Amino acid sequence: MATILSDASRTTTRSLRGLISIPNILSLDAPLVAIGWQWLMLFAFANPATRNEQTLTAPMFTASTIVLFMSVWLIYTADRLLDCRRMDFDRKASRRHRFAKRWSPIMWPLWGAVLMLGGLIALTHLHRELLFAGSILLIFVTLYAAAVHYLQRGIPKEFIVGTLFAIGVSLPVMTSRLTLSLVIAIGLLAALFVLNCLCVAKAQRASDRQQGIGSAILMFPHLSVRLPWLAGMLATASAVLGTVGLIPTSIAATISLSSILLIPIAVSIDDQIGGLTASQWGELADYALLLPFMVMAIVT
Template identity: 35%
Template sequence: MARRPLWIWPNLLSLDAPLVVLAWFWMFKQVWLVKYHQPSLPWFLALTVWCIYVADRLMDERLAELDTGRTTARHRFHRQLRNPMKIGLLIGGLGAFLLMAIQSRGLLLYGMPVLLPVAAYFAVSFYDAGRGVSWFKNILAGTAFAYGTAIGVHFRRERSIWDLALSPEVVVFAGLCMINMIAIDHWEASPGDEEEEETREFHKVILLILLLVLVGACYWLALRAEDFTLQTHKAFYLSVMVGAGCLAFLALLRHLFSSQSLRVLADVAMLVPLPFFYWLLVDYGIIEFGELGWNLNQPDSAVVEIAGGG
């Protein structure tokens, strides 16, 4: 087995997605001023995401072995360590089940709709393997990831599932997730995956247009959020803009990076908004530097007004 650089191991072990989901879970908790959730909830979410990613990569590896999918570093890794990863998936699945058992029944029922895009994603992945950039598959994946990340926090707001579906914060985050996944597919596509170089350039242009639209939407939402009592929503939208900007930077300068580097940097682009969001919360006086969240003693009137903005 060839020696691999340390920076690629989080991606190979599927630890990148749980890190991203925990980061944005915390951000949703701050932007919606949720005072409490079950302590095991973020770990249940992270472990569930890890299991889904490992299962997806094992399926991708099997399809790649049958020459119906692409061969990337993570495909080769899961092929070489197929049995250990299957054992890890079994243990992780058991752990996720045990954590699920201690969640509230109301939360589990509230989160049921997220299973639909997850199931659809696996179905599309199986039948659409090896066909280059799959836009529909990435839309499903981005939707499932974004709403799965936010649903546990939103449940504590005691609002309907339709309020979650139409939440501007979740919609723009879902857009960022979709574009991130489309970009990864685009960057990992080998020359044989696309018919012509013109098609690859077309995908690049579409990617940049989508990022521009997302930045414009977030900028407009950030301007609207200036009227709220607290600036958590504004900080959130500006942070999504930072993530979109990082992806645009990678799209424009992709020729400077290897496909493996781009895959890891795409994950970094999803994590960069976290320190930026934190810095904005400190700058706006919402939290003190060194605190891990907003003050639980925040006046209820302020909480009600800012929560009403989402």
């Protein structure tokens, strides 16, 4: 009986590990993170006099959310598919890259269809200022992608990705009002996303080294052991800035809590606590950024 229960427990654990990996393998984790923070930013920086249910469900807001989700999925999926062209799969490789390699004949046509649909929605439903700002951001994303996939090494991509991601989720607010409070919030958000990317890079540094894929963790190895301290500093800074009123309380609290969640994840990547591999702990780092959905459920 004890053996049967033990086997059942191991089977359940393996199933849970598999479920954790599914959003990452399908490139759905980053788009979900993006729309969660976009919603929270829109709510936090909405005019209190006009903040109501209509503000959060307006057609323009719905269109920007759909376009953001599609855009992030397109960027992350293309990045993996392009990585696969130069990877040696006889060496260590992440599950998401192996998935992308296996299903690339299907994913490329799907990618093209999503691109056309997303472009159509953007052109027909986004207001001029947001469309223009998004186009500028797209240019920087394209330059980044070209540099990473052609230069390959010598680019601390996690810092670039985190910053571009923070700007991307904040574009609807930036195009309507740009204040000191918003700039500070975007800066803190960029730091959070950079920390997340560094945790992921730490988790996959072994495969990146074998595949010749550059990352900030490989360029600056000392960052690996300092991630928990950096996350703690970001949590403290966000809490202080929220307390003194320089950024909205909802933004400060969510960044602080997300940073705190990254601390045990950053520590566990090397120790592989809980029977999870380093790669699986890296996948959990994205779940730490899904707190905006919980906060929005509480405050709305």
